[in-house]
Amino acid sequence: MRAIAQDTLGGPEVLHEVRRPVPQPGASEILVRVRATGLNPTDWKHRSTPGLMLPPPPFVLGWDVAGEVVATGPGVTLFTPGDVVFGMLPYPHGHGAAAEYVTGPARAFARKPDNLDVVQAGAVPLAALTAWQALVDTANVQAGQRVLIHAAAGGVGHFAVQIAKARGAFVIGTASAANHDIVRELGADEAIDYRTTDFTTAVRDVDVVVDPLGPDSALRSLRTLRPGGLLVSLRMFDTAQLDATAEKLGVRACFMLVEADRAGMVEIAELVAAGLLRPVIAGAFPLAEAAKAHALGDTGRTVGKLVLTID
Numbered sequence: 364m365r366a367i368a369q370d371t372l373g374g375p376e377v378l379h380e381v382r383r384p385v386p387q388p389g390a391s392e393i394l395v396r397v398r399a400t401g402l403n404p405t406d407w408k409h410r411s412t413p414g415l416m417l418p419p420p421p422f423v424l425g426w427d428v429a430g431e432v433v434a435t436g437p438g439v440t441l442f443t444p445g446d447v448v449f450g451m452l453p454y455p456h457g458h459g460a461a462a463e464y465v466t467g468p469a470r471a472f473a474r475k476p477d478n479l480d481v482v483q484a485g486a487v488p489l490a491a492l493t494a495w496q497a498l499v500d501t502a503n504v505q506a507g508q509r510v511l512i513h514a515a516a517g518g519v520g521h522f523a524v525q526i527a528k529a530r531g532a533f534v535i536g537t538a539s540a541a542n543h544d545i546v547r548e549l550g551a552d553e554a555i556d557y558r559t560t561d562f563t564t565a566v567r568d569v570d571v572v573v574d575p576l577g578p579d580s581a582l583r584s585l586r587t588l589r590p591g592g593l594l595v596s597l598r599m600f601d602t603a604q605l606d607a608t609a610e611k612l613g614v615r616a617c618f619m620l621v622e623a624d625r626a627g628m629v630e631i632a633e634l635v636a637a638g639l640l641r642p643v644i645a646g647a648f649p650l651a652e653a654a655k656a657h658a659l660g661d662t663g664r665t666v667g668k669l670v671l672t673i674d
Contacts, residue, residue, distance in 0.1 A: 366462035367653040367671075370421045372411055375657035380650070383423075386466045388436035393469045395448065399485025399647075400460040401427035402669040403518055404575075407660050409455070416455040425460030425671075426452045428467065429475060429484035439469045447481070448472040449632075451488035453623040461653060463673055473628035476636040486642040486668035487522075491631045493621040494523035497573050497595040498530070500627070501619055506531025508570035511562070511587055513580055515551060516542035516666045519597065521643050523573050524549045529639040535569070537562055542666055545643065563587060571595065581605055581616070588614040595619050643667025649674070 364385050369377040388394040406424050409415055429449040432442045442448060450472030452460055459465050475484045497519075498504045510527040514520040515536025527534045528550030536551040543554040555562050566587040574581045575597040584594055585608055594609070594616040596602070602618055609616040634640035645665035648656040650673045660669055 364463035365650060365673075366423045366459075367425075367650060368421055368423050369410060372413055372420060374411060375654040375661065377410065378654045378657060383462065385464045388434055388439075388466045390437045391439060391469055392436040392466045393432050393439060393442055393448075393472065394434040394436075394464060394466050395428055395430045395472075396433050397428055397460060397463060397465055397673050398430040398481040399427075399673065400425045400429070400671050401486040401489065402656055402660055402671065403427070403489050404660070405455070405489075407657055409458075410657065417458070423459045423461055425462070426454055426458055427485055427488045428452060428460045428465055428472070429481050429487075433464065435469070436466075441469050442472070447475045449475045449479075449484040449488055450625070450628050451492055451621070451623045454489070454621055457623065461650065461671060463650075468623065470625040471623040471628075473625060473632045476632050478638070479635055479642075482647050482670050482672055483642050483644065485670050485672075486644055487631065487635070488628065489621060490518040490668060491522040491526075491640070491642075492624055492627050493519045493597060493619075494526050494573070495627045495631055496621060496624070497597065497619055498523060498526050498571065499630075501595050501617065502571040502593050504530050504532050504571055507533070509533045509535065509568060511535045511537075511566055511569045511572045511584065512551075513537045513557075513572070513574045513576050513584070515546045515554070517575065518668050519573075519575050521545070521549055521667050522640065524551050525640045526634070529634055532571075535566055545666060549643075573597070578605070582608060585609055585612055585614055585616065588612070590614065593617070645669050647672050
């Protein structure tokens with residue numbers, strides 16, 4: 364099978380196509396013929412940055428999967444060959460989706476909704492699960508609450524806007540002015556241009572903040588929360604200062620790492636089927652052009668998700 368591998372860390376140029384044996388599903392696993400795999404910031408970070416959660420290369424990256432079940436391992440009852448599924452491989456060590464075939468736990472997948480094509484389905488899992496787990500599993504967002512979402516036009520952000528809105532929240536999103544139309548179209552009640560407006564003076568009494576940006580943004584966001592409000596940070600960093608500041612302000616803060624989750628994927632599939640959640644596709648590239656897609660992702664200026672397609 365074809366796959367996109369790298370033998371060293373570095374820029375997009377380290378990516379190259381290789382031939383590998385088709386893997387075989389083990390107990391409780393399925394073998395999927397991958398038709399599309401979404402790219403996420405974690406892909407370019409692991410491609411280029413030493414000391415993250417993976418051992419050094421060589422490796423094949425990719426966690427998002429959309430495609431057809433080819434075979435099932437012992438004990439699988441959820442799927443049969445021919446089922447079209449989407450899901451996220453266990454993060455971080457289940458990587459390998461940038462390939463024609465991949466194996467993964469059957470319970471990391473759900474059936475693809477009929478109103479998503481396979482490219483759209485490949486864009487959903489990791490980013491939408493991150494948003495779902497931050498807003499629902501962690502923050503338990505309720506109708507009428509005020510939710511601030513940073514990078515609201517980005518991969519996680521554009522799903523978070525829609526999920527928060529589907530739960531009846533009042534949604535505030537930060538994005539560049541050029542992306543305000545899409546952020547509002549996805550359901551945001553307010554859009555703030557982070558380049559011209561200090562969100563800490565424009566936003567108050569927020570119940571939940573979802574922050575994928577990092578330490579500075581997370582620390583500043585604490586001041587937008589109402590007493591007892593919660594900030595969910597999606598970036599790994601030393602949170603000692605964040606925790607101390609949150610305690611001083613009478614608010615809460617936590618760091619969350621996405622997990623593969625069939626229950627979450629089923630909930631996401633139901634939102635998609637109901638027309639309440641859709642991916643925005645920033646660009647689709649054939650597998651052989653993975654380096655070009657990574658280079659675009661490196662700019663940090665894409666709206667929605669980049670996807671690799673595999674014929």
